Amino acid sequence: MDTQQLVQFQETLRASIHVANAFSELLIKEKKQLTSTSREEVTALLEQKNLLIEKLSSYQTIIMNFCSDANIEPSYAAMRSFLYRTAAKETESILADWTLLKNCLIKNQALNKTNEAILNELIRRNQIKQSIVHSLGRKSDTYGPAGQQSKHSELGWVEQV
Numbered sequence: 001m002d003t004q005q006l007v008q009f010q011e012t013l014r015a016s017i018h019v020a021n022a023f024s025e026l027l028i029k030e031k032k033q034l035t036s037t038s039r040e041e042v043t044a045l046l047e048q049k050n051l052l053i054e055k056l057s058s059y060q061t062i063i064m065n066f067c068s069d070a071n072i073e074p075s076y077a078a079m080r081s082f083l084y085r086t087a088a089k090e091t092e093s094i095l096a097d098w099t100l101l102k103n104c105l106i107k108n109q110a111l112n113k114t115n116e117a118i119l120n121e122l123i124r125r126n127q128i129k130q131s132i133v134h135s136l137g138r139k140s141d142t143y144g145p146a147g148q149q150s151k152h153s154e155l156g157w158v159e160q161v
Contacts, residue, residue: 003088003089003090005066005069006083006086006088006090006094007090009063009066009094010090010093010094010097012059012062012063012066013063013094013097013098013101014097015059016056016059016060016063016101017097017100017101017104019052019055019056019059020056020101020104020105020108021104022052023049023052023053023056023108024104024107024108024111026045026048026049026052027049027108027111027112027115028111029045030042030045030049030115031111031114031115031118033045034115034118034119034122035118067079070082076095076098076099076102079094079095079098080095083095
């Protein structure tokens with residue numbers, strides 16, 4: 001590996017860090033929007049989210065290709081060993097960028113899991129509400145004091161109102 005390839009690799013790492021940080025900010029915005037009633041704002045965030053995911057994916061491909069070309073595993077330990085073997089002057093800064101990217105991606109994963117939990121709770125609540133509304137429209141099996149169904153109980157609660 002020559003110096004130019006290492007510089008390009010480091011530029012890719014830094015671009016990935018930049019996109020990953022933007023993704024973190026977007027996930028924080030998404031969390032705020034999930035608790036609001038504005039569906040359009042959440043939908044707009046999804047489009048941005050998909051674009052950032054595509055960018056991260058393309059950077060990941062470049063990083064994986066670099067590791068493949070260098071014949072190393074895509075891990076910190078393998079990268080550190082490779083860089084020290086090649087005695088590259090960018091070793092410490094590349095390793096720092098690698099660590100920064102990894103930490104940012106771990107943070108994004110945690111933020112995404114939080115948003116997923118919020119979504120699951122909202123879905124659960126919505127299903128409960130739908131169940132209640134669905135039950136209101138059904139015919140009631142309640143009986144009056146004489147053991148007969150009243151005229152009102154033959155209709156569902158929605159029809160009575």
